[in-house]
Amino acid sequence: MGNKRIAVIYFPGMNCENETAHAIRAVGMSADIIRWNMLDEVAGHDGYVLPGGWSYEDRVRAGVVAARDPVVSIIKEEAEEGKPILGICNGAQILVESGMIPGISSNVQAALAPNINPFIRGYYCTWVHLRISSVSNAFTSLYKKGEVVRMPIAHGEGRFTTTEEGLVDYLEEKGMISMKYTDKNGHTLSSFPFNPNGALNNIAAVSNEEGNVMAMMPHPERAFYMRQVPCSHKEGLSPAPGRRIFESMKKSLEKD
Amino acid sequence: MLIELAVGLKVPDNVEITALRTLRALSINVASLKRWEYYSFEIDENMEEQLRETLLSVDVIVNANKNYALWIDNEQADMDKNHPRYMGRLPSFLVLVEEQDPADEHLLRIISERLLIGGVKHVERGTLWRISTPEKEGEGIVRQALEQLLFNRHYQKYKILGKIRGGGE
Numbered sequence: 296m297g298n299k300r301i302a303v304i305y306f307p308g309m310n311c312e313n314e315t316a317h318a319i320r321a322v323g324m325s326a327d328i329i330r331w332n333m334l335d336e337v338a339g340h341d342g343y344v345l346p347g348g349w350s351y352e353d354r355v356r357a358g359v360v361a362a363r364d365p366v367v368s369i370i371k372e373e374a375e376e377g378k379p380i381l382g383i384c385n386g387a388q389i390l391v392e393s394g395m396i397p398g399i400s401s402n403v404q405a406a407l408a409p410n411i412n413p414f415i416r417g418y419y420c421t422w423v424h425l426r427i428s429s430v431s432n433a434f435t436s437l438y439k440k441g442e443v444v445r446m447p448i449a450h451g452e453g454r455f456t457t458t459e460e461g462l463v464d465y466l467e468e469k470g471m472i473s474m475k476y477t478d479k480n481g482h483t484l485s486s487f488p489f490n491p492n493g494a495l496n497n498i499a500a501v502s503n504e505e506g507n508v509m510a511m512m513p514h515p516e517r518a519f520y521m522r523q524v525p526c527s528h529k530e531g532l533s534p535a536p537g538r539r540i541f542e543s544m545k546k547s548l549e550k551d
Numbered sequence: 552m553l554i555e556l557a558v559g560l561k562v563p564d565n566v567e568i569t570a571l572r573t574l575r576a577l578s579i580n581v582a583s584l585k586r587w588e589y590y591s592f593e594i595d596e597n598m599e600e601q602l603r604e605t606l607l608s609v610d611v612i613v614n615a616n617k618n619y620a621l622w623i624d625n626e627q628a629d630m631d632k633n634h635p636r637y638m639g640r641l642p643s644f645l646v647l648v649e650e651q652d653p654a655d656e657h658l659l660r661i662i663s664e665r666l667l668i669g670g671v672k673h674v675e676r677g678t679l680w681r682i683s684t685p686e687k688e689g690e691g692i693v694r695q696a697l698e699q700l701l702f703n704r705h706y707q708k709y710k711i712l713g714k715i716r717g718g719g720e
Binding site: 351352354356360392403406408454 | 565566569570573576577650657699700701703704705706707
């Protein structure tokens, strides 16, 4: 079984492509950083990651300009073949604005809206507690359901919201909500700072119904080694919670 | 009383340029786009002069090095290209995109607590777009531009504030 080839799709303005590629390689897959306009080189990879940053400088709305880019049509086709597609932060915004998440119809069914934060308008970064709510998709299978992990967030537009009636209940019922913002004991408190951006039902990560596409606002590549986790420097290169996102992706590909 | 302010950029607006290119790539026939930050202030009448003067002279929502600001008091077409109601050759539509709750509590606090201006009851902010289109069915094109790019119905709303007749009509 050869190395699984993952494309990290880089749009102008992104800035997390190298550490994302590093995380992919560190779990034993290969990573190609593919620019948004290298359309001939996109298809044919085993999986795709849309990393974080500010694609097109967040012009108009975070992720929307990239979501209308031709490369996203190719990624949609690859997703329809069942390939794993992960969007991290700005990548998550692109997946939501393209309609791939939650992907129940071809329309855009949700938004990652500007944060609601009682103290700061715009960009906000911090470490958050997340409860793994579903382990049935390609990116969370190596977690335990209900486990509480820490990862950092860093965004100005990450508040999951929708006006689709019944959508959040549907996501809950189908196990499509993969992660929720919680306190350190895993309780979903809707108030700041436990819910750091005002997301509906504390949603931090959502997958499609098939479980091969996931949009997550937290940055797993920044919680890959324990030395990246606050107060854990002595443990150095031992695995931190974000690593299992990439290991789960690898496992899902090896199953095929 | 209500007063409204449009704040534009003196330098080329990258958002405008990217939005126009994206709409054209989506085959939406928009001839030109212009964008302003929009603010509305509900104030006591006796505070009008002080608010107008202070907001334009402190670097809170208008940075004199890069922004210009225009009070948009009436619905008359204007001959200033930077004015939202500028009458160009083609007809255009003035559209306000706001969050579903457009109240800006942060700015209201700055005005009352830092700038010490009393009598401001409510502040709203949004984005004002002037969209010109050569198509006869201009409003349909404008709605398409909004649905496909300029607004997300899950947290925003839009109002078409009016059509500005084109000089070439």
